[in-house]
Amino acid sequence: MQFVSNARRASRYFLSSHSTTSFFPGLAADPTHCFLSKAFYSSGLDTVQQSPSEDVKEFYDKMLDSVNVKRSMPPNAWLWSMIANCKHHHDITLLFDILQNLRRFRLSNLRIHDNFNCNLCREVAKACVHAGAIDFGKKALWAHNVYGLTPSVASAHHLLLHAKNHNDTKLLVEVMKLLKRNNLPLQPGTADIVFSTCYSTDDWELIDKYSKMFVKAGVKLRQTSFDTWMKFAAKRGNTESLWKIEKLRSDSMKQHTLTTGFSCVKGLLLEHKPSDAVAIIQVLNQTLPDAKKSGIKDELQKLVSEWPSEVIKHQKEEDRKALAASLKSEIITLVTELLSMGLEAKVSLEDLDQKEAIPQ
Template sequence: MYAASMSRRLPRALSRISKDLLNPSPLCPASEGMGSGLPASGKWVLSRSFSFQPCHGEGNVLARSQLWPINFQKIECNSIYSPILTANYSSEANTESTASLESVQELYEKMLKSVEARTMPPNALLWSMIGSCSNQEDIKLLFQILQKLRIFRLSNLRIHENFNCHLCMRVVEACVRAGAIDYGLIALRKHNVYGLSPTIGSAHYLLMYAKEHNDVKLMKKIVNIMEQNSLRPQPGTVDIIFSICYNTNASETLFMYAQRFVKAGIKLRRSSYDIWMELAARTGDSDAIWKINSLRGRVSKQYTVASGFPCVKGFLLEHKPERAAAAIQYLYQHLPEKTKPQVQGELQKLIIEWPLEVAKRKNKEERQAFVESLKNDVTLMVTSILNKGLDLSVDLEKLPQKV
């Protein structure tokens, strides 16, 4: 009788469980300057995008009842998006704020004992365990208990859904903190035995780790896993990837990803275009500078110092010093007052550093001739700048004499 009564009440109770609705904003169409259509892999389809915002609060990731999760509030998370979670969380999970003095091993054993006794362990134990992980062995125990909890929820509580998105982000954050990157990569896979729901926010934690360590190889691995598991990059993702490529001078890698992102219709931020144009100028590719600038113009008509000086360098590469001077004049006139002092510093860097950066990529036979030609063009540009009455003092004596 009791079982029959519960089976009748369960559907009505579950029908009252609230769900967060996602209202994503439409994406911008793909830019035509770099080609239309999807990348060769076809994994990143045109979709909606959100700005990445870390989740706050713990959430009730387990269950509040040992038998039936009647009050369990499910947060729907699509792994393609990074939604802002705004669910009403259980007060039980807030106990994580009181730091536990127990070791990860002790917390693991407590939770394991509870599961073996066929009772759901308190939420606070899992949150304390996640917050206490500090090394590879701790993360290994964490994933072991997650797998056991996933099985327990499925077999005893009849909960087929994964844990909510926030738990996955906290787990990946713990993996990064403990240096257990391989486990963090596992958490990005949508089909896993740990009940984790990967999001683009989880991928950002790993990409930031790769950025801190200038690890292009790890970055490529993360992007590949994102592609395989339908984690669509967002504008913030592109910023991180471009920064890694710029810091490591991986120009070919940046151009490859940039083309794929543009073809997939991912809207790049102005800062991403700035990085892209700067690296194109560093490689001495004037054609790439103008193509990127055309795409950038669809996002913002206003130039920054970072996007303006690649155009100046593009004119110098094409032996047009007068146009380079006119570009600096235009840039100086239209920049905000607080930004104008940066122009002189960038101009001095153009004189001292940039010719050698470009010359390094030339053949040995071409290097000296290239530097001599660029010296003449830079001198003519500076003369033209002074004739235009711009108050920009530069030291031409620091022009490189030899490569």
């Protein structure tokens, strides 16, 4: 009864005109009462959704009543349904408040000290991303939290995918820091997302930093990660890094993919070794599955029409003219040798004379 009485007094306080100002600066106030506040609804905030979704609020009220009034743990299905219905930031605020209430009830009444399982945390992180509540999503990665959440790298992947989809390297860095601080182990899938984001944003320094972190942690990189990493190195004209990556790849994988093979072809052209580059293409033609072999012609055309301009723009301005002339010569030699050996290499060398392909 004392608890109910205290709750009523708190409710009257938060229904006062001070509720809006106390709620937003640091979420210091109880978010439940703030949502009930007339001042909140009439605050004039320019948002699409100024109140929690109806379904979310309904589940929240039922669970709060269960733990605070009936003194019993609500059915798990209610919490899962609430998570599934979260659409806005205000929904997530209620979700995290009820999680804190449920954790408190489990500790004080049920003597359960364990957190909720990591599957719940993963779905919470997913809901945070869906609702655009990235600030709360990052809280789901804290090892020590008041919400009873068990963080996992799978939860972090939802945030990393959001960073990837929005080319948000700032968020990427923040999430990677949280993984480290909270001792969450890096996974091959983590590298896939991180490498892809770095490539999309053309941030070589970042992929160089995190690749070292993954290698040091002993993460077994997937072929897709090597594809992205080697393609990036070839695009930048960084042959020193390219061959180091190739050594790592060859230690764990016997055969090239189309992407890693042509990355090596580009590295050899940069080192004035067109005949060695031809040998790589021969190997690809012999080892790739039939369904992939047709891609050789497409990769050759991109090597002629797209790659030279990409690699040249990443060089120092005083080196670009010499590199342009060198690449033109090496590529012509490459294609000529392929044709003389009977390999199908129907590519348009006219693209080499276009300013977009090789700047004059």
